[in-house]
Amino acid sequence: MTDEIDASGALEASGLGKKYRRGWALRDVAFRLPAGRICALVGPNGSGKSTLLSLAAGLLTPTTGTLRVFGRSSDAPGARARIAFVAQDKPLYPRFSVADTLRLGRELNPRWDQKTAERVVAEGEVPLSARVGSLSGGQRTCVALAMALGKRADLLLLDEPMSDQDPLRRHRMMGVLMAEAAERGTGVVISTHVLAELDGVCDYLLLMGGGRIRLAGEADAIQAAHRLVTGPRAAGGGTPDALARHTVVETRATGRQLTALIRPADAPAGDGWIVTEPSLEDVLLGYLRAPDAPPLFTADARTTGTEVEA
Amino acid sequence: MVEYRIDRRSGVATYLQIVQQTKQALRLGLLEPGDRLPTAREVVAATAINPNTVLKAYRELEREGLVEPRPGLGTFVRRSLARPGAAADSPLRAELADWTDRARAAGLDHEDVTALVASVLEERFGKTAAPGERGHEENG
Amino acid sequence: MSAIGIRVRASAGTRPRVRGLVWLVARQHRAALWAGLAVVVAIAAYIVWQRAEMMGYVRAHDIQGCTEQNWEGLCHGRDIDPRDGTSPTADALRHLSDTYRTPLLNTGRLLIALPALIGVFIGAPLFARELETGTHRLVWTQSVGRTRWLIAKLALPLTAVTTGTAVLAALYTWWWRAARPQLQDIAWGTAVPFDATGPAAVALAPPAFLLGAAAGLLLRRTVPAMAVTLGATAGVQYGLDALRPHLMTPWTVVSDAPGAFPSIPRNVYFTAWRDLGGGFLTRSGEKVPLDRCSSATDSEDAWNRCLERFGATRRWYEELHPASHYWPMQWTQTGICLAAAVALAAVCLWWIRRGRA
Known part of the structure; x- marks a missing residue:
């Protein structure tokens, strides 16, 4: 595991807000995610998880505030190569074969790692010659993950990546993901509304609710604070x-x-x-049941703009 | 080489499970000085746990002087925990086996014996046994 | 062009490989590319065959450059408009017109429909389908920028449709120029053949394609984008048709009486685009267009009275575009179309840079 010390952190949000036509999806979000962490992004449906990830991936532009990716604006050209994003619906070209899809990654990414991508696809038992449109949901996820890992990014943003995986493939994919993180110090943000999915995986936690951050920081520290x-x-x-x-x-x-x-x-x-001492799940359940509980940011999750609560 | 089995429902911190299983292997002589521990990558690829957890466990073992990292090569066992008395063919083991046979002949079942041993251990060693030690099956 | 990733790398012994975004766009539109090629080849083959047949007939009957509308009624010295009965030359000319006029005009109609088809079936789905199914996010999260992606997505199909259209327009122009002397009654300024020949025919494809692309980008839905594109390209072509007579100032020719020959060379008159308007002149030379009295058609008397009221004499004037106007008008329309194409491409770029898509 390489020690990648990035003073500015992998993600740093301040005053971040995103408004859609139907209203605010994110409001006044400020937090910091250090590089190389495995972060669980937890929250009920509609709490702003996907919006936050899309902003970090540079697919959306903030309405207010900033979201910096390794110190740079998330829509800056340099930020794009350092981030890989797997959207919740795993967009892929249905008429491409799996091999074509990987070639797309190779053609469009200077740091592409074909071996890793092929290994992930093989781990998920997806044939390279299969048409993407004919794959099962779990196999598609596997190809989407292969695209993300082949990119050799420094931060992987995964929006509910495991929701359509059977337990065996989920374990394998998580293993591949963690091996990648171990080898290259890649940071990972995984959104989920099933925390048990990430038990033992995450060491960092972002809990969202109503478009705001309610808990942010080291999983251990958050647990110990309760x-x-x-x-x-x-x-x-x-x-x-x-x-x-x-x-x-x-x-x-x-x-x-x-x-x-x-x-x-x-x-x-x-x-x-x-x-x-409560388990992490006890803490999360407590916060989910009490939407008005005051937020908590541990020391390294705070930005200069974050109000100090704990 | 050891292979770690992570029990997510045990309630024992994951890193502690790795520490304990390594020590267990050292005690039973499955790991000897000079042996290489699996890399963090190998461990997480098989167990799908956070790599930082593995590193934390290895740091803990290093702090206790059991292993040492060699840059670029891996983490290696420095000293063994195996004691002559704990080996599979030791006289102490034979005595314990004799005693267990006698307890059984006296009508004690598995749970009675375990409770009896635990209470004596507690009396003589104090409360040191960590809950994670429970789950391991006997080797021998 | 390296900005959009065209890097053709010739490694030893293998054929050059397209790379980067060019590969992606080519791979995505592989099926459309082959289909388009098939259409071009089919139409091209039809044009070549029809022209060859037509020319064979013309040569066999020695009627080159002759027309039924010939003022003198002669074709290479042979009578084509005998008072009584008919002549072999007249029969040949009639047969030529009966056999080849309809295919010529219908092929032209097909060609002027191509821009709309290109806009609807190639332009509109280009971005709309990606935005609709979310696949644009796959590309946008790779290491290339959206602007480069947009340029590649536009440039490749644009090159393909322009090339295809250029081939067909050139072939059709070739056929048309061979048919024209025999079929002089077809006005060259109407949509067929004007929009199906020359540079104007080629220049219609880019704005139609870009119109579809821009509609797809802004609307983000394939079917509405296709509908809008169909309406808009039809509107544009209708508008161009209405605008065409005004691309240049027409000539006004004057004759002593309706039906009398005007004071210009006959071949200029017969090769001109006529029927643009006409009427009578007043004594002072002012024009009284015929349609000014179009409401007074109950009787010839009323009509004459109406014309007299405007001071019309028996001197007839007619507006027309001589054949020499064909090329300047072609280039003017080409310029308008290309300007529209540039504007539409700029809209697409501006939209994607604003991060609106």
């Missing part, structure tokens, strides 16, 4: 006094018991409270 506490419910309902000095993300009451996901201000002690 506690799951269980204790007695307050008499009149509402947040018990014992939790008042912490940032409460979400509370759930069962009978006389209350379970809360909190970001502790200090040691979250208190008589009668059981404190455990």
Whole structure:
């Protein structure tokens, strides 16, 4: 794994917004993704994941703010060669054969790596002579991934790449992807709404909701910043006094018991409270259930424009 | 060469699973000084986990002085954890086998024996066993 | 041209390979290219065959340069308009006209329909289909820029359709020039043959193609883009037809009475594009076009009274374009078409640079 240190980070957004005719898809987004990370971009459908990825791929132009890719504007010519993008619907020419599709990559990319591309296609058991239009969804994804990996980009943007893969091919494709990341230090952003898909894969996390970033940073740090506490419910309902000095993300009451996901201000002690460390999934579920919880950015996800929350 | 098996449902951090499985292999003599650990690329290609996790595990093993990276070549085992007493043909093992036979003859089943051994281990060694150690089957 | 990636690399022993975007565009439109080639070859073969047949007949009956409309009624000294009955020469001329006029005109009609077909079936889907199915994102996320992609997408088919049209226009012009002396009654300024011959015929293809391409780029939908292109190219050709008489100032020729021969050489009169307008002159030389009295056609009397009211004399004037106007008018129309093509290409470039597509 090569240590690619890019002071500006792979992605850096500030004041980023995108408005479609039907309204704002992204608003006031600011975050930083260091180079060489495997980042999960999580959020419910319509939360702005695809818009953010399309902006990073240079397919869309921001309405407000900027999105820098390795320090350069995302629609600058130099940025294009450093980024590979697999869109959710995996656009490919249906009348091309798989071999023709790879040749397209070879003809249009100076850094093209035919061997890697062919290996990915072989790993997915897709014949080179097959017409793209005759492939199954999973096989198409495999060809799209081969295109992205053959490009030898420094950042791969994958929009729900595994949604139509069977478990075996998903494992293989993920293995190929991680091997590439291991060998070349390639950063990866994978959007998904099924976090379990990325368990053990991602080390960085972006949680989106309503066109904004709600959690950003190292997966470990985000997990470590939260506690799951269980204790007695307050008499009149509402947040018990014992939790008042912490940032409460979400509370759930069962009978006389209350379970809360909190970001502790200090040691979250208190008589009668059981404190455990939540799993990453617990944290994400907590935030997804509580759309109004305050956002959290860990230190290396902050840009100068990011309001400091944690 | 070891092959890591990652159990995503075990609740044990992935990097810790790699550390523990490496140590296990060192203890059982499956890895010996001078052996090369699989590269991060090889591990992630087979397990589809984050390469940084593998590197973190190797750094942990390096910190404990078990392995050393040789630039351009890979990560190599520096010292073994195998002790004479833990080998498959050691007298200690034979004694334990005898004792297990006796426990069985006394009517204890597998779970009873495991509980008994665990409680004695806890009493004598203190609470050190990490949860990840549970899942490994006996070699021998 | 390296800006759009034409790099022809001849490696030892193999034929040159097209590379980059040129390869992509050629590969994408492979089927269309072969289909287009087949159409060109078929029409070209038909033209060559028809012309050969026609020329064979003309030579066999020795009627070269003769026409039924000949003022003298003679063909190489033979009578073609005998008072009673008929003559072999007259029969031959009639047969020539009956046999070859319709194929000549219909082939011309087919050729003037080609620009619209090119716009609708090659231009309109060019970008619309990519934008509709999202495949443009595959190319836009490779290492080449959109502007270069757009230029390659436009340049290659443009070259192909222009070449194809040029071949057909040249062949048709060749046929037309051989047929023209015998069929002088066909006005050369009407859409057939004017839009099917000479540089004007070639120059119609680029704007039609680019019109389709621009419509597809802006509308992002294949079928609407095709419909718009069909309407627009038909409109453009109709507009050009209406504009054509005004591309140059027509000549006005005067004769002493309607039907009397005007004061210009006869061959100029007969080879001119006539029927542009006519009427009577007043004593002071002002024109009274016939259609000014078109509402007074109830009786000859009313008509005469109407003309008298305008002060018309019996002196007849007629407006026409002599054959010498053919080439200047061809080049003027060519210039208009190419200017439109440049403007449309600029629209496409501007649109893609703005990142609107």
